[in-house]
Amino acid sequence: MLREIFKKSFWYVSLVFVLVVLVWGLTVMTKRIDYIWYWNRIPQYFFFTDQIEKFASESGKISINGVEDDLTEVTLHYDDGTKETFEVETESLTFKEGDRFTDVDKIGELEVFSQGILIIGLITTLEISLYSSVLGLLIGLFAGLSRISKNPLIKGLSTIYVEIIRGTPLLVQLFIFYFFLGTVLGFGRFAAGTLALSFFAGAYVAEIIRAGIQSIHAGQMEAARSLGMNYLQTMTYIILPQAFKRTMPPLAGQFISLIKDSSLVSVIAITDLTKAAREISTSTFATFEVFFTISVMYLVLTFSLSMLVRYIERRFAVSD
Amino acid sequence: MIKIENISKTFIVGTHIVKAVDHCSHEVKQGEVVVVIGPSGSGKSTLLRCINQLETIDSGKIYIDDVDISSIKTNINKIRAEVGMVFQSFNLFPHKSVRDNINLAQQKVRKRSKVDANEKTDYLLKKVGIEQKAHVYPSQLSGGQQQRVAIARALAMDPKIMLFDEPTSALDPEMVGEVLDVMLTLAKEGMTMVVVSHEMGFAREVADTVIMMDEGKIIEVGNPEHFFTNPVEDRTKLFLSQIL
Numbered sequence: 001m002l003r004e005i006f007k008k009s010f011w012y013v014s015l016v017f018v019l020v021v022l023v024w025g026l027t028v029m030t031k032r033i034d035y036i037w038y039w040n041r042i043p044q045y046f047f048f049t050d051q052i053e054k055f056a057s058e059s060g061k062i063s064i065n066g067v068e069d070d071l072t073e074v075t076l077h078y079d080d081g082t083k084e085t086f087e088v089e090t091e092s093l094t095f096k097e098g099d100r101f102t103d104v105d106k107i108g109e110l111e112v113f114s115q116g117i118l119i120i121g122l123i124t125t126l127e128i129s130l131y132s133s134v135l136g137l138l139i140g141l142f143a144g145l146s147r148i149s150k151n152p153l154i155k156g157l158s159t160i161y162v163e164i165i166r167g168t169p170l171l172v173q174l175f176i177f178y179f180f181l182g183t184v185l186g187f188g189r190f191a192a193g194t195l196a197l198s199f200f201a202g203a204y205v206a207e208i209i210r211a212g213i214q215s216i217h218a219g220q221m222e223a224a225r226s227l228g229m230n231y232l233q234t235m236t237y238i239i240l241p242q243a244f245k246r247t248m249p250p251l252a253g254q255f256i257s258l259i260k261d262s263s264l265v266s267v268i269a270i271t272d273l274t275k276a277a278r279e280i281s282t283s284t285f286a287t288f289e290v291f292f293t294i295s296v297m298y299l300v301l302t303f304s305l306s307m308l309v310r311y312i313e314r315r316f317a318v319s320d
Numbered sequence: 321m322i323k324i325e326n327i328s329k330t331f332i333v334g335t336h337i338v339k340a341v342d343h344c345s346h347e348v349k350q351g352e353v354v355v356v357i358g359p360s361g362s363g364k365s366t367l368l369r370c371i372n373q374l375e376t377i378d379s380g381k382i383y384i385d386d387v388d389i390s391s392i393k394t395n396i397n398k399i400r401a402e403v404g405m406v407f408q409s410f411n412l413f414p415h416k417s418v419r420d421n422i423n424l425a426q427q428k429v430r431k432r433s434k435v436d437a438n439e440k441t442d443y444l445l446k447k448v449g450i451e452q453k454a455h456v457y458p459s460q461l462s463g464g465q466q467q468r469v470a471i472a473r474a475l476a477m478d479p480k481i482m483l484f485d486e487p488t489s490a491l492d493p494e495m496v497g498e499v500l501d502v503m504l505t506l507a508k509e510g511m512t513m514v515v516v517s518h519e520m521g522f523a524r525e526v527a528d529t530v531i532m533m534d535e536g537k538i539i540e541v542g543n544p545e546h547f548f549t550n551p552v553e554d555r556t557k558l559f560l561s562q563i564l
Binding site: 228 | 372374397398399400401402403404405407409411412413414415424425428429457459470473474477
């Protein structure tokens with residue numbers, strides 16, 4: 001008993017030791033190239049405060065509506081009859097009640113809290129991943145069912161689709177979707193990126209779903225059909241729920257891959273997390289810091305997803 | 321009730337052609353209990369599966385209540401709802417509770433309300449003797465209990481005919497009795513039944529007609545008395561001597 005505990009803790013201590021050695025090794029390596037770490041340059045790319053200058057767009061007369069803390073609400077009554085109301089910092093206000101201003105005058109300043117490019121990139125990555133997961137699942141479901149169809153036309157088309165997508169690099173597909181299809185059919189880079197990822201994921205999902213359906217015992221189909229249920233009812237209530245449960249782990253893996261693969265859309269100039277990191281590294285030279293940062297952000301996304309899937313799997317396991 | 325006329329079904333296994341059912345004809349009357357016996361691979365199960373079109377026949381005709389079921393004009397789902405089937409491997413839906421297994425087709429095919437379906441399910445579970453297991457999943461039941469749920473599931477459609485494909489072959493010996501008891505009750509209530517089985521005790525007690533099949537052909541038909549006292553064909557004699 002004591003021996004067992006000792007043995008186990010020995011390996012845990014070893015794990016910590018190996019990790020410490022790795023981190024130490026990284027530090028030594030960066031020392032050798034005289035890299036200076038500027039971690040303090042990173043947070044501003046999450047959120048930053050910005051001083052905005054408020055200008056009048058026409059000439060007119062100002063009225064002051066009220067003061068709250070250090071902000072003042074003013075209304076500009078333009079000579080053409082239109083009005084504009086906004087807040088500025090009391091200290092920066094250069095006009096008094098009833099003063100006239102011209103169309104080039106600065107009324108005051110306001111400090112605003114803005115999202116940095118890393119947050120904008122994160123949101124884009126999340127959006128692209130979400131849209132292409134949903135679309136990819138639908139395409140995959142449809143193509144997967146077509147793959148097991150007895151109709152040679154449907155089966156042939158879906159097989160060709162799956163083979164073309166799986167046999168060409170995603171990077172090349174992205175270029176084709178953006179430069180060729182985007183130009184011919186007239187859609188933008190965001191749509192091109194999302195569609196390319198959807199069709200890419202769809203081909204893999206199709207194969208997972210096909211395998212899932214084929215792994216369900218033929219007796220299930222026969223039992224449901226012998227009760228008078230039609231093909232669609234049998235698929236909806238009997239086969240697909242069981243197939244989905246069984247394919248949950250590989251499907252989750254596919255969607256986690258999709259989040260990571262979405263980093264490739266940066267090559268068609270979509271500001272996702274990776275593109276944001278590249279922009280930051282060119283303007284700050286904090287290359288190491290920013291790429292370590294987005295690695296952690298990607299990890300948080302993928303790890304959350306795999307936790308969610310584990311939770312769903314546990315919920316589904318009731319009938320086992 | 322069921323009339324099969326000269327039906328054939330062949331399978332292609334690798335390079336050879338297997339005649340699973342070879343020019344069989346027979347008629348089953350309402351309320352009749354038919355037991356089909358024969359060595360494995362003789363085509364008994366295929367014959368049974370042809371009756372509700374789980375296998376499509378190559379030639380011949382099958383009529384259920386004078387409806388030609390192999391005609392493309394026939395809505396096979398409607399026919400199947402009238403013909404209950406019980407499988408050797410139970411084939412319960414593992415992701416659904418016992419109640420949902422029995423409710424599902426009632427609601428989706430018979431379009432019954434949930435209340436009506438539940439009422440029917442409770443009645444049938446009581447009939448097959450497992451009314452306290454409505455909320456469990458199939459994996460938590462014994463083989464005998466699973467098969468009784470499968471029978472209840474088929475009965476929930478109010479079928480005119482029940483087909484049994486070796487219903488006790490996958491069961492532990494001590495569970496065979498509980499399933500046969502349910503089938504016995506059904507037979508006594510006048511259900512039209514076609515049973516593929518090796519349970520000779522059941523055949524002797526319940527069957528109106530016994531059919532002996534070998535190599536896809538019906539080789540002998542008679543009442544149980546005939547089979548157990550003076551079977552005619554040598555193949556039948558040999559088969560019965562081996563299993564009795």
